[in-house]
Amino acid sequence: MDVTPIIDPLNEAQREAVTAPQEPVLVVAGAGSGKTRVLVHRIAWLVEVEGVSPHGILAVTFTNKAAAEMRGRVEELLDIPVGNLWVGTFHGLAHRLLRRHAEAAGLPQTFQILDSQDQLRLVKRVIRDMELDDSTWAPREVQWFINGQKDEGRRPDHIDTRNDQTRAMMVSIYRNYQHMCDQNGLVDFAELLLRAHELWLNNPDILRQYQQRFRHLLVDEFQDTNSVQYAWLRVLAGKEGILFAVGDDDQSIYRWRGARVENMFQLKQAFPAMREIKLEQNYRSTSTILNAANAIIANNHDRLGKNLWTDGNDGEPIRLYRAYNDRDEAEFVVARIEEWVAQGNLRAEAAVLYRSNAQSRVLEEMLLAKQIPYRVYGGLRFFERAEIKDALAYLRLLENRADDTSFERVVNLPTRGIGAKTVSQLREYAAANAQPLWDAARSGAGGALSSRATTAVQRFLLLLEQLDKDTTDLDLGDTVDHVLQHSGLLEHHRKDRGEQAETRVENLEELVNAAQSYEPDAEDELPPLAAFLSHAALEAGEGQAEKWEDCVQLMTLHSAKGLEFPLVFIAGLEEGLFPHKRSLNDPGGLEEERRLCYVGITRAMQQLYMSHAEQRRMHGIDNYAQVSRFVAELPTDCIEEIRPSIRVSRPAFGKGAGFRHTIAAEPPGDVRLGQRVRHGKFGEGVVLNYEGAGAHARVQVNFETAGTKWLVMSYANLELM
């Protein structure tokens, strides 16, 4: 057998990982060190050389994209279809297990998946039903709480609420929410994982079956696993399972979403035989860029520790630009991109990275003004669009009449005279009788509805029954088409004028296409419609399905993870923005920001620009910030500061012009960050922040006794100390 294609393209460390004996392995893979290659080749090695059947291998990733790529590359390398190899996301695999063992998992066969939008709606409803004030119990925070608990594997009963009223209330919302999900056969993302874990724990025979099958567990991006995912893996591995984990602790940027880097550190205890291999040779960036990345991340503690290197050349220095304001910064970035393109490079090779989405705005305006095509990552995905979700709600009701979320979504869409009043009557009746809205509607809420409402509701029920009947013999594409035509949804959007309405109609037509060309995963053994609905929830689709055009890439640092670009800009390196002020409270948060910076830097292949603005307009008011601490952490010999060319006058935007601007560029009065001040009423304190200029300038002061306050400079009469 010829193993050259499998081991030849590998460097020494990669080869050690790929050809390691069948024992637990942890691969600490730095950015750009070829971790996907190692995973793919490891699978090939196991199959081709070690004689392991693909049937006995499970490979887990976080994103559908990564899963698809891995599957594709394995098939390419092995040159044979590997149908019974399980490759998928944690959520996808958990979903598959729950479908296969729905009963053992305590779920109805027809359970539906809630995406985070659906989940938020449901949380809102629960809060309302409990007659709680939703400003005290902000639905987003409650959702956050519930998911946080689930990510840690905690059910309501596991949570200690002694001496904590707030927590106790959170838990009872959680409990009611879960009750609602169970009643309606709904499963949110976190629940997929938690249930799958509980499936192992409660059904030893099922667990054993999978333990015997999957002797090899390969996990990508291990630093991003949360507690439940980790527990799920450990239980599945048992005593015999062989774990091959790949990850980079320095690229852990999802702690705030439940990811636990510690899982990576604990592996050695959990699997004493664990062999640790570091991939430090980088094939992406110049050594200047790598030096900068290494220097930044060296400021973090709690690392496994590694140093990226390359045998490539130094490349160009990292350019640092200090802008007057955000527009100046954008202008600078766009000018550099124009140069890049003028040198014959592709726009698509340039990426602008930023900390928060709002920053894209100025950049977009500038790109628009210069007529440079661009693409902003993020935003609504195809299956998350309102009109698509409406259509899916009809389809979900066909699958599962007990899906109240979907019921409420479309019961009056298009409008058919079922107003808020009627729905709330139905809801009340359904709650009182512990039955789905569908059943409540069938009984006309026990006769409580007005005759007009009753007819309207009956018409809706009949419509759905009719849709169900008419689509029994249709294939998936025709079913979706039929539902769109006969539910009145398409008509509803067609009669709407305007560009947006047109897009909506196009999207709905696209949905039919998507259904027509959808190929269910053979392993999932689901009826086509059910499979399609799950697919829609688990894989939200592309952001903008635009046709390919050579455009500049704009995205947050988070969404840049895993990507690479010849030319990279990191914009907005300012204290309070990056690192973000909301992560400064705890040291862990700051370290995560630093890792984010590390991720950003390591995206760059050839050229890296970093910039910050003295003045930045946020939420409509001008803010002043100091340069990010991360800039100071860069080695000075990697950096070349770019001085703005001398201009006759400083750029002043809007009214006011030069004079005003001169004042604005300085902190109000003589106040500086960290300055001690005294106030007549509040006593002594320290200046934390300031914003605005002239008469509107405000400072934030942390007083020793009075706490933190925002004060208007012209009134506060602060005494400098």
Place this chain on the structure above:
DNA sequence: TACTATTTAATTTTT
């Protein structure tokens, strides 16, 4: 029921 005015809050988002 649909449109308009007002209020409120604004970090990151693989599934």
Place this chain on the structure above:
DNA sequence: TTAAATAGTA
């Protein structure tokens, strides 16, 4: 500033 959600009005 702005987007979204809510409240109020025709």
